[in-house]
Amino acid sequence: MRFIPLASVVLGSWLALPVAAADAQPWLQRLAAAEQSQSFQGHFVYERNGSFSTHRIWHQVGADGVVRERLLQLDGPVQEVVRVGGQVQCSSSAFADQAADTQIWPVRPLNIAQVGESYDVRVVGASRVAGREAVVLGLIPRDQHRYAVEMHLDEATALPLKSLLLNAEGQLLERLQFSDLQLVESAEADLHASGECKPMQVVEARSSVADAWRADWLPAGFVLKAVTVRPSSISAESVASLVYGDGLASFSVFLEPLGGAAVEEARSQLGPTVAVSRRLSTVEGDVMVTVVGEVPLGTAERVALSIRSTVGEASAVQ
Template identity: 35%
Template sequence: MPLPLFVVALLLFLPPAFAGAVSATLHALTRMTEAVTGLNYEGTFVYEHAGALETMRIVHQADSDGEREHLVSLDGDRREVVRDRDDAVCILGDAKPLLLSRLESRSAFPGRPRGDIDLLQGHYSIEQGDMARVAGREARALVIRPQDDLRYGYRLWLDEATRLPLRSELVNADGEVLERVVFTEIKVLDSADPAQAKAILARKAWARDVIGHVPAQQPVESARRWQVTDLPPGFELIDYRTFPAAKGRGGVDHLVFSDGLATVSVYVEPVSDERPLNGVHQSGAVSTFALVRDTYQVVVVGDVPMATAHTIGNTVRPLAEPGR
């Protein structure tokens, strides 16, 4: 992806050693994204968040037709996500499988950037750290520090051979680790395993049969109706969709913002007859802020500090009078 113009200018005028360091870190992030989406791999990782530990198994395949992925929990009740390109299903124990939207169906690989990494410049500093061994492989640390208190910091350990993130940590301003993902073993394959591909497609087909081949909820054609008037610096709107809601109610507007690493979702819908949501909830790195604006329910969810969720939620405004 092209570098922002000011980054190109910076590289032209900085001393060669510093310019090389900036280029190397950006290149490392770009290669990481390419590795996560373009390589064939399978492995087991431990996910630590909100005081809980979960062990997960992931199989990822990539070929000319796109990506396929199978994520399975190995602890507690069985949970799965099966993805074939943009088509994905979620299986929760004995409950009926759920279809996921296009945004929800993106790869679950831990440490994967959720937005455009070009947005990082000016809001994060990035530097390479020491070498370490993770899952029996040599990995280079990459330290991403926020330049304000509106976002979290990240520490990534990238496999020297493939640039896959073998370990990732999300930290707050005090250096406290809010989320940690560590691979205990990972295998990178030269090509997709046909048996694994068959198993993924068979699992998806079974889930589709149970669901009844109902298409995933698709956005409806609608002009943008909502905006955030005081968006924190560095965040940009990367997706806006309106989904049909329950009978007799208006649609649900879904706005997605990102600064290249963090992602914030804003949901706006008419207040239901049930008790509306008001208040905050923190679970590990994920902040949730809910409020009622006029006759609309606003819910903000993202891997950002609560102050950032507050700023976004409190400045959600209609672009025009809703309903007209």
Template identity: 35%
Template sequence: MPQALINVLRCRALSVLVGLLLALAGALPAAADEDEAATWLERLGPALNMTSYRGVFVYARGENVHSMQIAHRYNNGVVEERLVLQDGGSGEIVRKGMNVVCVLPETGRVKLDQVIPSGPFAEAFTSQLMPVSRWYRAEMKGEDRVAGYEVVSVSLSSKDPYRYSHRLWLEKSTGLLVKSHVRNAEGEVLEQFQFTSLHIGEDIPDSEFKIRTQGREISRTLDEPTPTASVVQRMNGWQLGWRPEGFVPAAAPRSGKGQAVAFSDGLAAFSVFVEPAGPVTMPTGASKIGATTVYMHQVNEGDNAFLITVVGELPPQTARQVAESVRIEDSLALGAGES
């Protein structure tokens, strides 16, 4: 399995809201019947970054449930965030601008590279204005209360079997995302996020954004979102023969030896890793946690073997089709035979 993928999967339970609170800034449904939903989604983009708040949320993926404390503020044009795991051991994430550090006491600090989006919610996709209404049907689902705040609910239903559907709850005065569901075609909730306590608009002191967990520090700055043309150039030595309509190259994450490209339809996202297969045979096929699928497939090209890994918020059958469509064109470009 790619080392970058291993790092992400280890930190995923902690990091999900880092991307989650950057979500959907580009989701702009346009059909006449979706005008009200589009208006709320337009508000959501600024609210995700520019609203100051603190609280506790619960995130569930399949049978895995985690509770986290969060402090978030927009300070002099810079997003600052600190998340602290409340159960299952200690750990925290601190973000300042594009710098994100995952702190795990048992392993030291692990830098979160821009590799795999957390569900559909990723820094790499917030600046892209894609025609989400072509792939999802948006509609209002009424009003409710979450964590003591009045909210409106917006449904984004997939128009094809290649992606999941979403349900969002937005706080009425700010447009802040306070609850979300990811659902399959049968309506089953695969992943969900919800604030259990929330205070919006507080003046949060600097001390709330200091790393407090002891550990070895590895610090880097996340890359800015990569232009599509540059991303396509990263597909050096391989081609993706099929992907669901609407998914376009959106980022070129680091993958160590080999290559990786991320794709987004403006809401959902997945990444494809292509690297020389190691001496240890990796299990192939699909594994799934909540809405996140990891599909591994081996391709032989001459005397060289390559491991294809697709990771993202896709149905397993979609991830399989994507992985099995990869074609190796230039073994040397992918580092085959290098020591």
């Protein structure tokens, strides 16, 4: 089967492709299980906004089934993350407070049933990445509130050797691509964090947080996945985080009491990642609502505008 770049699919030739949706289901199932069943290590390149960085990853599946991984950036600022059982243990990133709410390369958390509702998934060809044969999946969003994804899956393991995110115009927003992949066990020393990796603060989950807030609008297919609470950097109160996902993509809504602090509203985008902040007035004081995730900017803005406190009336500060 020949390989057709997903950019052409996004631009309108999807229905004309000689591909079969049924062929994609087994690959999705293998992809969803790959992270939990296969140890590996290797190097990959990350590209965003025309900038490149190189990384090393050690990914170990223990005898007890617990996954431990260490990610290290090899150029530019020192960036390191260690995660055990899906939880971030330490991070050297300036955005360490958000690290627990974001997915770390290489596997995105998949909910196959959800993915099928929000994306048209097809096998669109074959390729070769890092010297390994791969099957190419195209995941085309069914609406404008998420990005198209092209995944090159290793034929032997279904691990993602390459992943591209594209917007509705077919423009590349993000590339993740292995340059080498070794299906070997990692040495214990390789999985240990360096002194640059700062321990993450314990995150407390509170179901009452979800009850205190609501979103009057969410993109179809996105549901609440997790609720966390952590200390604020600008006040004595805590920052609540509501994480929403569609089975593939995700975004977080951070709710930070301002305690009188002067903070400006903002909107930004770097590659596929957007951040939209707005000030919200509630009966308990002003709160900064910030939506961060890999969704289109207009989608994040609409979510931010829809957030309401369930404790009395809430209205945006003009």
